[in-house]
Amino acid sequence: MVERGSGIAVWRQIGELLAADIRKKLYEPGEQLPTESGLAQRYGVNRHTIRRAMAELEQEGLVRIEQGRGTFVQEHAIAYAIGKRTRFSENLQRQGLPAHGELLGKQKLRNAEAANHLGLARNAQLLRIRVLGRSGKRAISLAEHYLDAERFPGFAEQFETLHSISKAYAQYGISDYTRKWSHITATLPDAETARLLGQPKTRPVLQVEALNVDSRGTPLQYGITRFGGDWVRLRVGDDG
Numbered sequence: 001m002v003e004r005g006s007g008i009a010v011w012r013q014i015g016e017l018l019a020a021d022i023r024k025k026l027y028e029p030g031e032q033l034p035t036e037s038g039l040a041q042r043y044g045v046n047r048h049t050i051r052r053a054m055a056e057l058e059q060e061g062l063v064r065i066e067q068g069r070g071t072f073v074q075e076h077a078i079a080y081a082i083g084k085r086t087r088f089s090e091n092l093q094r095q096g097l098p099a100h101g102e103l104l105g106k107q108k109l110r111n112a113e114a115a116n117h118l119g120l121a122r123n124a125q126l127l128r129i130r131v132l133g134r135s136g137k138r139a140i141s142l143a144e145h146y147l148d149a150e151r152f153p154g155f156a157e158q159f160e161t162l163h164s165i166s167k168a169y170a171q172y173g174i175s176d177y178t179r180k181w182s183h184i185t186a187t188l189p190d191a192e193t194a195r196l197l198g199q200p201k202t203r204p205v206l207q208v209e210a211l212n213v214d215s216r217g218t219p220l221q222y223g224i225t226r227f228g229g230d231w232v233r234l235r236v237g238d239d240g
Helices: 010-023 036-043 047-059 088-093 112-117 155-162 165-170 191-197
Strands: 063-066 070-073 078-082 100-109 126-135 138-148 178-187 205-213 219-228 232-236
Touching (some): 010 036, 010 047, 036 047, 047 063, 047 070, 078 088, 078 178, 088 138, 100 155, 112 126, 112 219, 126 155, 155 165, 205 232, 219 232
Parallel strands (some): 078 232
Antiparallel strands (some): 063 070
């Protein structure tokens, strides 16, 4: 417990006690810590003292503080390989992590930039699907995928059933596809992206714009995927 008059600041003692609990796995990665008021009551201090302790733990990389949500034990970053064959499920499963793609929405539209990347006429009808990639309860990525609506009728429904882009493509006779190029930038998320990824708007995300092609080199899928910057470490040019 906290010892007043020990020569060590009370907030530092509290930080050390919580750090020890985290290292002992009393709080699991991603788990929310008790509230400021709850910790203040536990240690018999005011909330300002707890805030000071939490700020120190955040500096040490043991926790992350999310405005309006609370304080969470920091997870280890997931190594996400971007190479010739980039697969969400395989990337996570190689690390013993569960993987799940959740369909957020589908829409038929016209988008000149996406159509150009796909080698289609500017006014070609495209299918856009929005997918939230999860590992367990944690949101890892938010992706927008553009495909030729005529070439892949019912693709969104296939994905919704199979929860996998690769498995959905297999229903159209496409057993393999490769990444032609990827462009990676860091950018601040909009409000919806931040909400879905469970992070503050002030924390950058890693944005990957990419084009996948089939075995003949024909453009297959153009997309933009945004990864939580603190939770994913991109590894370029490596499929495993």
